[in-house]
Amino acid sequence: MAIGHEVRAYRKKLGITVTDLAAATGISLGMLSKIENGNISPSLTTLQSLSRALGVPLTAFFRRYEEPRNAVFVKAGQGVELERRGTRAGHQYNLLGHIDNNTSGVIVEPYLITLTADSDVFPTFQHEGMEFLYMLEGEVIYRHGDQLFQMQPGDSLFFDADAPHGPEQLVKLPSKYLSIISYPQQSSRS
Numbered sequence: 001m002a003i004g005h006e007v008r009a010y011r012k013k014l015g016i017t018v019t020d021l022a023a024a025t026g027i028s029l030g031m032l033s034k035i036e037n038g039n040i041s042p043s044l045t046t047l048q049s050l051s052r053a054l055g056v057p058l059t060a061f062f063r064r065y066e067e068p069r070n071a072v073f074v075k076a077g078q079g080v081e082l083e084r085r086g087t088r089a090g091h092q093y094n095l096l097g098h099i100d101n102n103t104s105g106v107i108v109e110p111y112l113i114t115l116t117a118d119s120d121v122f123p124t125f126q127h128e129g130m131e132f133l134y135m136l137e138g139e140v141i142y143r144h145g146d147q148l149f150q151m152q153p154g155d156s157l158f159f160d161a162d163a164p165h166g167p168e169q170l171v172k173l174p175s176k177y178l179s180i181i182s183y184p185q186q187s188s189r190s
Helices: 002-014 018-025 029-036 044-054 058-065 085-089
Strands: 080-082 092-095 106-115 130-144 147-151 156-160 165-184
Touching: 002 029, 002 044, 002 058, 018 029, 018 044, 029 044, 044 058, 147 165
Parallel strands: none
Antiparallel strands: 080 092, 092 106, 106 165, 130 147, 130 156, 130 165
């Protein structure tokens, strides 16, 4: 029904009669009427003929079928404070946004992580997916596997999160960094 509605809307917008569109596409008048009224679903070849005759991209007929695209806005200081494994070590996690149902097949979790004098080192995080860190404030020595990285404001680190990782040494506190974790949508997280 929606495809036929779109065909009719584009035809009327151009001021073309059903007879003129039928002649321009080689589609019978009866068939075109059934398409516009949603009584039949046109083939891909028919849709291509209609898109050429109406001067619109083929995808224009499917606009009503597009899935919603979500966005999440979080005001400064309004992130959701969460408990994660590092919370036991005094790491503060603020989730800055989350969209569970999306068509990409990937979940992305952006966190603002704060380390203070009450925080402990915790170099043994492990979870599925990929992680990106961007240092905002302070300084830490960050471990990934058997490598150490001295992270200062402006530095970033991108890694496979399945390897043991985390702050090995807290050099300058307080420290803040963005942590963006991504993993497949169908997986289960702990």
